[in-house]
Amino acid sequence: MAGMGVVLLAAGAAQARVTRIVIDETRPLPAADSGGIAFEQVAGRAFGELDPASPANRIVNDIQLVREADGKVRYVATFVLTKPVDLARASGLLWHEVPNRGLRRPNVVAERANGDIDLTSAWQGDNAGATAVRATMGVAEPHWLQLPIARNPDGSPVTGEVFGRIVNRGGPGSQPLIVQTNPVPYKPASLDTRRARLVSRVAESTRGEVIGETEIPPGDWAWARCDAANPFPGRPDPTHVCLKNGFDAAKLYQVVYTSADAYALGIGFAAWRDVGTFFKTARVDDAGTPNPVAGAVTHSIGRGVSQSGNFLRGWLHLGFNRDEAGRQVHDGLWPIIAGRRIALNFRWAQPDGVLELYQAGSEGPQWWLPHPDALRRVPAAGLLDRCSETRTCPKIVEHFGSAEVWALKLTPEWIGTDARTDLPLPPNVRRYYIASTNHGGGAGGFDTSVPGAALPTTGPNCPGNNYGTGLLPANPVPHTETVNALRVHFRNWVMKGIAPPPSQWPRLGDGTLAPAHKTALGFPTLPQLRPTVPEQDFILPVLDYDWGSGFHAADGSGVAGKAPPPIRDVLAMYAPKVDEDGNELGGVPVVLLDAPLGTYLGWNITAGGARPFHQGQICNYVGGMIPFARTAAERQANGDPRRSLEERYRNHDGYVEAVRRATERAMAAGFLLREDAERLVRQAGESRVLR
Numbered sequence: 001m002a003g004m005g006v007v008l009l010a011a012g013a014a015q016a017r018v019t020r021i022v023i024d025e026t027r028p029l030p031a032a033d034s035g036g037i038a039f040e041q042v043a044g045r046a047f048g049e050l051d052p053a054s055p056a057n058r059i060v061n062d063i064q065l066v067r068e069a070d071g072k073v074r075y076v077a078t079f080v081l082t083k084p085v086d087l088a089r090a091s092g093l094l095w096h097e098v099p100n101r102g103l104r105r106p107n108v109v110a111e112r113a114n115g116d117i118d119l120t121s122a123w124q125g126d127n128a129g130a131t132a133v134r135a136t137m138g139v140a141e142p143h144w145l146q147l148p149i150a151r152n153p154d155g156s157p158v159t160g161e162v163f164g165r166i167v168n169r170g171g172p173g174s175q176p177l178i179v180q181t182n183p184v185p186y187k188p189a190s191l192d193t194r195r196a197r198l199v200s201r202v203a204e205s206t207r208g209e210v211i212g213e214t215e216i217p218p219g220d221w222a223w224a225r226c227d228a229a230n231p232f233p234g235r236p237d238p239t240h241v242c243l244k245n246g247f248d249a250a251k252l253y254q255v256v257y258t259s260a261d262a263y264a265l266g267i268g269f270a271a272w273r274d275v276g277t278f279f280k281t282a283r284v285d286d287a288g289t290p291n292p293v294a295g296a297v298t299h300s301i302g303r304g305v306s307q308s309g310n311f312l313r314g315w316l317h318l319g320f321n322r323d324e325a326g327r328q329v330h331d332g333l334w335p336i337i338a339g340r341r342i343a344l345n346f347r348w349a350q351p352d353g354v355l356e357l358y359q360a361g362s363e364g365p366q367w368w369l370p371h372p373d374a375l376r377r378v379p380a381a382g383l384l385d386r387c388s389e390t391r392t393c394p395k396i397v398e399h400f401g402s403a404e405v406w407a408l409k410l411t412p413e414w415i416g417t418d419a420r421t422d423l424p425l426p427p428n429v430r431r432y433y434i435a436s437t438n439h440g441g442g443a444g445g446f447d448t449s450v451p452g453a454a455l456p457t458t459g460p461n462c463p464g465n466n467y468g469t470g471l472l473p474a475n476p477v478p479h480t481e482t483v484n485a486l487r488v489h490f491r492n493w494v495m496k497g498i499a500p501p502p503s504q505w506p507r508l509g510d511g512t513l514a515p516a517h518k519t520a521l522g523f524p525t526l527p528q529l530r531p532t533v534p535e536q537d538f539i540l541p542v543l544d545y546d547w548g549s550g551f552h553a554a555d556g557s558g559v560a561g562k563a564p565p566p567i568r569d570v571l572a573m574y575a576p577k578v579d580e581d582g583n584e585l586g587g588v589p590v591v592l593l594d595a596p597l598g599t600y601l602g603w604n605i606t607a608g609g610a611r612p613f614h615q616g617q618i619c620n621y622v623g624g625m626i627p628f629a630r631t632a633a634e635r636q637a638n639g640d641p642r643r644s645l646e647e648r649y650r651n652h653d654g655y656v657e658a659v660r661r662a663t664e665r666a667m668a669a670g671f672l673l674r675e676d677a678e679r680l681v682r683q684a685g686e687s688r689v690l691r
Contacts, residue, residue, distance in 0.1 A: 017324060018278035019286045020047040021079075024136040029082070035113020038085040042292050043139045046077045046121065046275045050267065056324045060266040061345045061557050065150035065158065073264075075125070076146040077271045078137040081279065082107050082118040083293050091115035092298035093495060096276045096330060098123060098308030101182060101352060102142035105305060110487070117293055121275040123268035123311060124351060126185030145271055150262040150347070157260035161563040162186045162348050163358065164257075166241065168466045168611035170249025173227045174240040177255070178465050179352040186259035186348065187238040193218040196257035198241065204252065206537050206617060208357055208567045216253075220244040250612050256563050259348070266318075266345035266557070272311075273320045276300065277329055299495050301332035302394075306439065307351070309338025309398075310361065317341055317365075318555060319386035321394060328392040332494040335398050336483075337440055339410035340366055341383075346551060347559040354464050354620065355409055355540065358564040362542045363553040366413040367423050368396075375417040375571070376544050378554050384426060396429045397490050397500065401437030401479065402576070402584055402602020406516070406534075407621035408439070409542045411574045415508060417542070419572050422507045432486065432671075433505035434479055435576060435587030436600040438623035439463070441479025444592065446659075446687035455597070455625065459607060462619040468611040470604035472528070472624030477592045477600045481666075481676040488673065501670035506576040506586030513586065516575035524582050526599065527639045528626045534575075534603065538618055544569040581642050582626075588671045591680050594662035595655065597689065598627035599642065630690070645690055652690040659684040 022045045029039040050073040052063045057073075066073050084090050097105045097120040104120045111118065125145035127133055133146040150158040164177030164184040177184040188196060198221050202212025226234025226242035234242040241255060278285075283294045304312045312335040315321070321329045343360035344351045353359035363378075365371065370382040387393035404410040416423055425431060434441065438460075445455055459470035489500035506512040514520040516539040518532065525531050546568050547553070548561025576584040582599040593600060604619035614620075629635035629644040649655040660681050666672035 017049045017051070017274050018046045018282070019049050021045070021278070021285050021289055021291075022047075023292070025138045027139045028085070029112075033109060033112075035109065037089050037112060037115060039082060039112055040085050041139045042081040042083065043137045043141070044079060045137050046079055046278065048075045048077060048271055048274050049073070050075070050270055051324065054324050056319070056322055057270055059318050059345070059555070059557065060264065060270055062150040062158075062262065062264045062347060063267070065152070066148035066264045066267075073148065073267065075148075075267050075271050076133065077122040077275050078133075078141070078143045079119060079121040079275055080104060080137075080139055081292055082112070083296070084115055084117075087293065087296040089115050090117055090293070090296040092296070093117070093491060094119055094280055094293070094297040094300040096121070096300055096302045098272065098302065098304035098311045099143040100304070100306055100308045101180065102144055104143060105303070108487070110484070114491070117297060119276065119279050121272055123272040125265055125268055126263055126349075126351060145268050147264055147267045147271075150264055157189070158262040158347070159189060159258050159260050160262065160348055160559065160561070161256055162259045163563045164255050165465065166247065166253040168249055168468065168613050170247045172246040174225045174234060174237070174242040175247055175253075176240050179350045180354055180463075180465060182352050183239060184350065185263065186261045188223055188257040189260045190258065191223040191236055191238060193221055193223065196255055198253060198255045200248070201252045201254065203613070204357055206540055207570050208543050216243070249610065252613055254564070262347055265349050265351065268344060269315050269318060269320045272315065273323060273329055276302070277323045277327075280329070300330045301334055301490065301494055302330045303334040303336065304338065305336040306338055307342065307354075309335035310340050310342040311344070313338060313383060314341035314344060314556065316387060316394070317383040317385070318345060318557075319390065321387050322390045322392040326390070328394070330394050332395045332397070332490060334490060335396070337400055337404055338398070339400060339404045339408055339413050341556055343556060345555070345557045348563070349560070355407075356464055356620075358545070360545070360547070360556065360560070362409050362412070363545070363547075363556050365554065367416065368426055368429055369424060371416050371423055373417050375569070376553065381554050393428055395490075395493055397432070397486060398429070399432040399434060399479075399482070399486060400505075401434045401439060401441060401623075403437070403439035403621040403623055405575050406603040407540045407618055409540060409573070411513070412542055412571065414505065415513070415574060417571050419574055422509050425503055429503075430500050431503040431505050432482070433576070433587040434482055434590060435584035436475070436593055436602055436623075437477045437479060437590075438475040438602065439621045442474060442476035442623070444478035444480060445476055446592075446597065446684050446689055455627070459604065459619075459624070460622045462604070462606055462614070462622055464620045466611060467620050468606040468614050469609065470619040470622055470624055471607045472601065472604050472626060475600050475602070475623030475625045477590060481673070481680070482588060482590060482671050484676055485671050485673050489670065504586075504588050506584070510586070512577050513574050514577050516573045521575060521577050523578050524580060524641055526582065526626055526641070529605075533605070538603075539573045539575065540618060541573045542571040543567050544571065589662070589666040589669050591659060591662040591666060591672070594665060595658040595684075596628070597645070598625050600625055649690060655689045656681065656684045
C-alpha cells in the first residue's frame, strides 16, 4: 500500500506540469520564533510546462501565440517554502500565499506553532525594470514570473495601443511611467513621438470627467532621460518621458503609444495553480529532485491580501482550482480585503493597478452566484460558475473594511450593479465586514498622548501612483484580532468541518446599507471636515468602460483595444450607514470600535502641498480618524456634536470597563480569541485615556 502511495505521488508530479524545481537557498528559522518547532525556509525556482490544448489551460489569453516548437508553453516561477525541519511535526495544512506586487507575505508565528507549512509562489509576469526575473531565488527576494511574449503565427510582433500616466511630478527632469509603484510593463515600439500622443490635464473628476486637456506637440517631448546635465531632448530611453519645458506638478500627463510587449500574463494563473499542486501532491520532479514537503500536506488554503486577494477571485472564476488532471487544487481560499477580480488575463493588462482612472478590474461579475447584469449588458454569471460545473469549489472566507467600499468599489459584489437587492451567499462562502476601518486595518492602540504609543496625528500616504497625503490622521482600528479569530475558524472549517460564525455585513434588507452620500448615510456635520462631505461624487464609483469588441467583460479576458477606454456609464455606489458619531453600522464586533475614542473613517481627504492633483478628493484607499474631545466644554467650544470622552466613560476606569465589555461581546460572537481579549484589556488599563 505504501508503494502505491509513492506511485500516485509521482503521477501527481507529472500531471501538475512543474517539470523541474531548483533549490537556490535554505535558511533556518529560530525555534523560539516558531512556537518551539524548528523551521527552515527553502527558496528556489519551479520550471513549468503547459499544454495549450488542455481544458484547464485553454482560457489563458494568447496561449496559442506563445507556444514553443514542440507545442508546449513554458514559464519559470519563484517560490519560498517555510516548513518544519522535521516533517513529522507538520500539521498537514499548507497555506499557499499569493505575492502582492512581488512581495512575500510575512509568516504568521501562530501558524508555525501549529506546524503549518507556508508556500509563496510567483504569478505576476509583467517584467519591466524593477520587475525583472532574477537568475537565482533567495528567501528575501521578490517574486516575479518569467513568461513568454506573444508573436503572430508568422513570427511578427503582436502590437497594440497602451497608455501610461505621470502625476504629481514636476520639474525640468524626465519622469518614468509608473503603475502604482512599478514601471509600466509595456515599452514603446518606436521612439518617434509622432507615433504617440502626449496630453496634459488640469483635473479629473471621480466620474472620469476630464478638465483642461491639452495635447503636447511631438517636437516638445521625447522618449528619453533628461536632467540639468543632459537637457532636452536628453538620452533616448523607452521608459521615461522628457518634456521640453518641464513638468507642472499640478497637472497629470498621459501618453498613448504602440507597444510590442504583449505578455501572456494569464499564464500566471496556471503557474500559481501548478506550483501549488506540485508541492501539495508530488514526490519528485521529472528529474528526480525531491519535493521538500512530499507527503506532509493533507489540506491547503490559498491566501492573498488586496491585489493578491483579487488574484484569487479571478483565479477561481476562470476555473483554475482544477488542475490538468481534473483534481481540485485547494480546499479553501481566503481573499483578504479584496472585492474584485485581478485585471490579468487580457492583452495589455496592468495588474499593478489599484482601480484608478482607466484601470480594469471591476468588469463582469464580482458576486459568487449567477446574477443578471443588464445595466452593463453582461449575461448572468457568478464567480463560482466554473468550479461548480467541475465540482472543485473550495470553502471561502472573505473579509473587508470600509476602505474597500469607499475607494475599491466593493458594494456591487453585495447588491449587484442595479443595487436593488442583497445578493445571496452560497453555503461554502463566509463574509465578514470590519466596519470603519482602513485597508488592512490600523495599528491599534488606546493612547492619545503618550510619546511613542500615541494614536496617529499625521495623515497617511494615499496609495496609488504618487497620489498624495491624507488630510486626517490615520485610522488606528485594527483587523489583527479579528483575523486571528478567523484564522482559527478557517483551519477548523477546512480540516475538521466545523463551520465558522455566520456571515455579517451591511445590507439593504436590514437598513444598514444606503447610497454613498452624507444625507442617506446619516453622516454628522463635524467641524474638522467641510460640511458637505461625503458628497454624491466623493466615493470612487465603478466605471463601465468600453475596452473594445475584442474584450470579454464577463471573464475579463481578450484584447483591450482602446487606450484609454471611453466611459459608458457610472454605477450608483452604496456604503454602510453610520451612527451619531459617524462610525459605521453592520460589521462584526471590534473592541476599539465598540469602545471608541473618536470617529473612525474608511476614507480620508487628499491634502494639497507638493502633490496637489487629487486635492480635496478621496485619498484613494486609506482611512482617517477624528478624535473625540476630552471634555464637554472642549467639544462645545469647537462646535463638535459628538459626546466627549468624559461624557461617555466618566473616567479612566470607566473606559477600561467599556473595553472589557467590548471584548466579551466580540468573544461571544466568535470574533476575538481569549488571549487577544486579555491583552486588549491590559493595554487599555495601561493607557492614559482619561487619566
